[in-house]
Amino acid sequence: MRLLSQGHVALLGQIIPSSNFTFLASVDDGNLRALAIYKPRRGERPLWDFPHGTLCLREVAAYLVSRTLGWPLIPPTVLRDGPHGSGALQLYIDADPEANYFTFREEQLPDLLPVALFDTLVNNADRKGGHLLLDQLNRVWAIDNALTFHPEPKLRTVIWDFAGEPIPEEYRTGLHRLQAQLAHGGALRQTLLGLLMKEEIAALEARLKALLESAALPSPDPTCRQVPWPMV
Numbered sequence: 001m002r003l004l005s006q007g008h009v010a011l012l013g014q015i016i017p018s019s020n021f022t023f024l025a026s027v028d029d030g031n032l033r034a035l036a037i038y039k040p041r042r043g044e045r046p047l048w049d050f051p052h053g054t055l056c057l058r059e060v061a062a063y064l065v066s067r068t069l070g071w072p073l074i075p076p077t078v079l080r081d082g083p084h085g086s087g088a089l090q091l092y093i094d095a096d097p098e099a100n101y102f103t104f105r106e107e108q109l110p111d112l113l114p115v116a117l118f119d120t121l122v123n124n125a126d127r128k129g130g131h132l133l134l135d136q137l138n139r140v141w142a143i144d145n146a147l148t149f150h151p152e153p154k155l156r157t158v159i160w161d162f163a164g165e166p167i168p169e170e171y172r173t174g175l176h177r178l179q180a181q182l183a184h185g186g187a188l189r190q191t192l193l194g195l196l197m198k199e200e201i202a203a204l205e206a207r208l209k210a211l212l213e214s215a216a217l218p219s220p221d222p223t224c225r226q227v228p229w230p231m232v
Contacts, residue, residue, distance in 0.1 A: 001076050003034055003176055004034075004077075004089050004090075004091060007029040008193075009082045010121055011023050018134075020043050020044045020146075021043025021044075021084070022039050025037070028220065032039055035091075037090045037143075038083075038084075038087055038088075039087050040056070040084035040086070040087035041053050041086050041087050042084060042086060043117055049125075049150065051066055051197075054195040056086070057088075057196065058149055059088040060195055061076060061123055062077075062146070062148050063075070065188070067115075067121060069171075070177070071117075072118050073140060073141045074141065074142050074145060075092070076090070076091045077091075081104050086129045093143070094135060096134050096135075100130045101132045102231075103217075109207070112159055113130065113171075115163075117167065117211070118174065119155065120160065120211065121175075123149060123203070123204075124147065125149060125204075126147040126156060127156065127159060127232055128158060128231060130232045131145075137197070149204060155226055156226050156228045158228065160219075163217060163218065166215055172212070172215070182208070183209055201202050
């Protein structure tokens with residue numbers, strides 16, 4: 001995290017296609033060097049249902065929530081200045097470019113449950129199959145977490161494999177840990193107040209409470225569209 005926060009950022013090229021301006025970058029502090037994905041705030045495409053200029057903040061908030069939970073795997077992500085101004089800088093994951101949810105679903109199904117639970121919690125409106133990476137160690141990483149934390153129900157995901165299933169105890173432990181950190185005076189709450197609106201944090205708490213009370217993952221609502229398009 002220190003490298004991402006303090007290292008020198010140099011752009012290597014723009015990633016195309018992408019909904020928003022996205023760059024591959026190198027980060028170097030003189031001792032360590034890594035590749036990263038840089039998404040500047042000024043390159044965000046306006047959306048009708050999310051406040052403009054907040055997507056990079058949501059990327060960082062999603063990482064911080066996942067870190068508190070202990071799952072799923074989201075690459076370390078920070079908010080910082082870069083060549084095109086303030087934006088999200090996320091560690092690059094060396095992954096199979098041909099792999100996505102639809103190609104590795106059967107082999108990696110257990111690793112997808114925490115992603116499905118996380119997306120329900122953060123109200124992910126855009127969990128496409130291509131937003132899941134498989135690295136060289138066969139670990140599943142969840143990226144592109146910008147369309148999250150909306151106060152109104154927005155869940156759209158390709159991962160409905162666990163609909164109605166009970167939440168395993170190992171993940172309930174993480175949910176309780178998050179609940180403690182979101183309490184007034186909690187360290188995570190204080191950080192999120194700088195990234196999200198108060199009503200978005202309140203909605204996050206409400207979804208968390210509902211998950212703990214139901215003790216099960218939700219099923220799709222037949223009255224609305226709950227898969228993203230395109231699906232990959």
